[in-house]
Amino acid sequence: MTQARLIHIIDDEDSVRRSAGFMLKTSGFAVQSWASGIAFLKEVRHLDAGCILLDVRMPEMDGLAVQQALLDRGVTMPVIVLTGHGDVTIAVKAMKAGAVDFIEKPFANDVLLAAIEAAFARLDAAEDSVGRASEAEVVVAGLTAREREVLEGLAQGYPNKTIAYDLGISPRTVEVHRANVMTKLGARSLSDALRIAFSAGMGGDNAWPPQPQD
Numbered sequence: 001m002t003q004a005r006l007i008h009i010i011d012d013e014d015s016v017r018r019s020a021g022f023m024l025k026t027s028g029f030a031v032q033s034w035a036s037g038i039a040f041l042k043e044v045r046h047l048d049a050g051c052i053l054l055d056v057r058m059p060e061m062d063g064l065a066v067q068q069a070l071l072d073r074g075v076t077m078p079v080i081v082l083t084g085h086g087d088v089t090i091a092v093k094a095m096k097a098g099a100v101d102f103i104e105k106p107f108a109n110d111v112l113l114a115a116i117e118a119a120f121a122r123l124d125a126a127e128d129s130v131g132r133a134s135e136a137e138v139v140v141a142g143l144t145a146r147e148r149e150v151l152e153g154l155a156q157g158y159p160n161k162t163i164a165y166d167l168g169i170s171p172r173t174v175e176v177h178r179a180n181v182m183t184k185l186g187a188r189s190l191s192d193a194l195r196i197a198f199s200a201g202m203g204g205d206n207a208w209p210p211q212p213q214d
Contacts, residue, residue: 155203
């Protein structure tokens with residue numbers, strides 16, 4: 001009999017741990033729940049590898065700090081960040097730190113299960129990062145100059161209004177460019193677009209705002 005895949009749920013809300021845990025167990029997963037990131041970090045060296053569902057807003061130590069602590073300790077378990085306060089800044093920080101995805105609470109079961117499937121795919125096989133980067137660069141190269149600027153703004157963690165102000169265009173124009181970017185990248189979510197942008201080398205120490213176009 002194949003051993004059930006393990007999910008570590010780290011969330012200070014008991015109701016979330018119970019409801020998500022029940023859903024995942026009925027979907028065939030093994031589940032371990034943790035009321036805080038600190039409790040999880042104390043035991044992480046002795047735990048079986050699995051996928052981590054990590055809440056952002058927790059007392060004592062928030063999810064992004066827990067994620068960084070895992071990186072510092074060389075823990076390579078895939079992380080899915082859960083947030084009830086989803087914004088671009090948190091999404092960018094989580095994705096830059098290697099999160100597989102970020103999901104806003106309350107989440108649909110199928111969305112969470114799809115993210116978990118992607119997480120275990122990452123755990124199962126080492127991805128060809130060089131090939132991914134080359135593929136991402138090709139896709140990004142197909143964007144217009146303005147679309148690349150908007151994508152760079154998103155990768156830097158800026159909301160639409162800030163990107164619009166810095167580029168000297170209207171927020172509505174940014175929305176149009178952002179929609180075009182999503183279509184051209186084949187991205188179904190912001191996290192998909194950010195993943196491609198980071199693979200293409202965007203979102204680093206690039207100068208922002210970009211120089212005015214001629």
